[in-house]
């Protein structure tokens with residue numbers, strides 16, 4: 001029943017909190033993937049998210065050529081700035097004016113870009129699969145969502161892999177160049193057959209499996225190595241999954257289809273080339289960095305590798321005098337795997353939809369650096385999301401000197417089975433509430449964990465399984481901060497932590513407990529908490545001070561241990577009381593302590 005996690009949340013940079021426009025609010029809601037909602041929170045009696053007006057269009061910078069259909073989609077929603085071939089410096093300058101950036105593999109989205117954006121950049125869209133050109137850690141740290149277009153170019157890449165395989169086996173590129181040079185070298189360009197040969201597909205994901213399927217059609221014996229691929233998927237297309245060494249040792253042809261990661265970097269190197277069959281032929285349409293290119297030149301010179309067909313390179317474009325490119329047994333193309341008309345239109349639409357969706361606050365199915373919360377879960381949790389943030393916000397304001405907050409416990413009371421309640425979003429919102437009032441960062445689902453960890457904030461979660469109907473996902477949410485003092489002593493529970501608890505009533509979040517005192521005040525506007533010995537007339541005294549100041553009281557509630565004993569009064573106010581009126585409340589003789597809390 002008990003679950004714990006150290007984590008956190010929320011939205012963007014805070015230096016310009018005053019000018020916090022829809023963009024930053026957007027950041028929060030979109031990173032949480034709240035569908036169809038967003039930006040400005042209307043101050044109304046039923047506080048809710050509203051879609052921002054179209055006069056505040058976001059700006060999307062498209063830094064590499066994108067298919068027309070994708071551009072049109074973007075233009076329906078945003079101002080679109082197509083600026084290709086920007087230098088890194090120019091990109092850094094422009095980015096501070098942009099809410100989203102769309103790139104292909106030719107643009108390095110470095111840490112400097114996130115730093116230069118001043119917190120405005122909320123989404124990076126990669127119009128393609130590989131995100132090795134995006135500094136994901138920096139994106140996450142800056143609360144920037146990264147989305148890609150993972151499916152639309154799969155077939156194009158697989159077809160290019162097969163094109164390179166067949167072209168290499170029959171020396172098409174070399175023969176073509178020699179004919180164009182006036183030669184007729186029928187003996188020199190005798191090729192090798194594919195049928196009956198063993199092809200090792202390294203990385204049996206989307207592209208790898210499509211290559212395998214096509215190679216089977218060419219009569220090849222296909223094996224694959226992929227530590228993470230399910231064997232039944234391979235079996236279904238007649239492919240055997242084998243170990244890395246077995247793949248290398250048995251292959252006549254090797255086709256690379258894994259992502260570039262620290263684990264795959266230079267995975268083909270002197271040592272692994274030495275494990276291959278002499279005369280092996282290699283195709284790479286994945287990423288140049290998975291091959292140690294100098295080692296490949298040595299393997300080609302030594303005849304271990306008979307031929308290589310390469311679409312991708314460690315540095316793109318590679319230097320013209322590269323020994324690898326110039327090698328007569330190498331066929332090279334300039335990263336064309338995804339470059340078909342069809343794939344580019346598809347990728348453009350896929351990425352544009354993901355970027356617009358993220359900017360609108362919808363779920364992104366292709367987010368690379370954020371956990372996904374299903375749309376139906378989001379819609380159900382919406383009022384609890386607001387409750388969670390406000391409880392976090394209240395709890396931290398009760399701490400005397402907020403920076404000492406390190407240990408937080410969140411308890412969810414729910415009749416739902418633990419597996420049936422996804423609390424990531426709530427935890428994220430609590431973290432947002434906890435951190436934003438005491439720091440200069442905004443937090444969202446993207447950077448929440450990172451920010452919490454960085455601040456040494458540990459959030460433990462506990463579930464209490466309640467009897468009753470599991471219709472509502474959560475009955476109550478309780479936030480406790482341990483090992484701190486409070487500026488409002490009555491907020492300290494019997495067990496010594498600052499404690500606030502809330503519930504959603506008729507869709508509206510309510511504060512229902514402070515310390516050990518039961519109260520009931522809707523979490524709108526702001527709240528004044530007073531403690532006193534329960535006695536007649538207290539509500540009237542505080543109410544008249546506020547009334548004289550024209551501060552509207554939205555809710556009042558008194559929680560007490562017993563009649564005429566210690567009590568806590570919670571007063572919801574629509575307007576911020578002046579310092580003078582707060583002072584006057586503090587001077588009411590029966591009031592022992594009070595605190596004004598902003599929601």
Ligand SMILES: NC(=O)c1ccc[n+]([C@@H]2O[C@H](COP(=O)([O-])OP(=O)(O)OC[C@H]3O[C@@H](n4cnc5c(N)ncnc54)[C@H](O)[C@@H]3O)[C@@H](O)[C@H]2O)c1
Nearest residue numbers: 130157203204205206207226228257258259285286337338
């Ligand atoms: N040349 C191009 O234009 C082009 C086009 C599309 C994709 N790509 C590249 O092709 C690669 C594959 O793309 P995809 O869409 O198939 O991705 P994918 O995520 O569907 O597949 C990658 C597969 O690699 C596997 N893998 C991860 N680590 C591995 C390892 N150490 N050894 C073996 N397998 C490992 C994964 O389990 C996964 O199944 C990516 O690098 C992508 O950037 C290039």
Ligand SMILES: O=C(O)[C@H](O)COP(=O)(O)O
Nearest residue numbers: 104105106128129130338
């Ligand atoms: O990872 C990819 O999707 C491919 O490498 C395609 O890259 P590109 O969009 O730069 O052609």
